[in-house]
């Protein structure tokens with residue numbers, strides 16, 4: 001397949017580009033490098049452009065296309081930041097994706113894999129969240145992604161755009177070869193923060209945001225899914241779209257929840273020493289528990305995560321953080 005990867009210089013997009021090249025697919029990356037890294041684009045042609053510029057998108061789709069598939073990773077994706085600056089989230093995630101969809105329609109492109117998120121669900125109503133769970137986001141980030149999920153249904157019915165929205169639970173880990181990994185500025189995610197604090201040594205301050213949640217140890221529970229398992233799901237979703245219409249959505253997670261304290265303990269086992277932390281106030285917009293039921297992605301796309309053990313996931317991230325190349 002020939003694939004346009006929007007946001008391919010970012011954490012998840014770059015891992016997908018590597019997986020695409022390993023399966024002999026051809027990719028072109030578009031990224032504005034606002035959070036992505038030019039050094040992470042190693043398996044694709046690179047074009048610097050912004051999804052807020054619809055004319056550029058139309059030009060790229062015309063000049064570089066036609067593409068068999070578009071994958072869209074350009075988004076603001078931090079829950080806390082979205083509470084403080086919702087305008088940024090609605091502009092980038094909603095307006096930007098509308099630009100892309102309109103550019104696709106204008107140039108005759110009709111297949112999209114869209115990065116969605118577990119944040120569309122809001123407070124869990126049952127232990128494991130499947131695709132039928134109600135979507136009542138509790139932060140603007142989740143709301144912006146839910147809005148686009150709804151738009152995708154309408155664009156399918158009216159303009160024939162076929163799509164798969166993949167709702168990631170907590171993406172983590174790194175390329176096991178150590179060529180690329182997770183690098184955000186500033187870093188807000190739990191696993192990189194734990195590992196960076198371990199590298200920085202005793203003086204580093206790892207913060208645990210809240211220990212009075214209604215969970216067994218009082219800290220938030222999440223479902224951690226390796227970035228390469230997300231990559232394989234995107235490729236399967238792209239293949240599915242070659243023969244299936246509709247605007248579908250699938251949850252992607254391991255189906256196992258780990259509390260913040262359990263992740264810190266698992267990281268300590270990987271590194272071989274205890275990791276110090278302090279307990280701080282809870283972070284606005286954090287639901288207490290988010291764990292997936294991802295069976296539908298297995299049944300319909302044929303997806304199976306390979307990294308099912310939290311310590312082996314953390315080990316790939318540890319390998320990256322010790323030798324970061326960008």
Ligand code: UFG
Nearest residue numbers: 077117118119169170188189190193207208209220283290
């Ligand atoms: N946490 C800490 N200390 C840190 C960082 C995080 O205690 O230094 C806690 C958070 O409060 C949360 C958990 O660790 O309880 C996981 O936090 P992350 O920031 O790693 O991930 P989030 O759950 O906030 O968000 C991620 C993605 C979102 C997605 C969400 C779905 O970044 O895009 O998962 O649950 F929406």
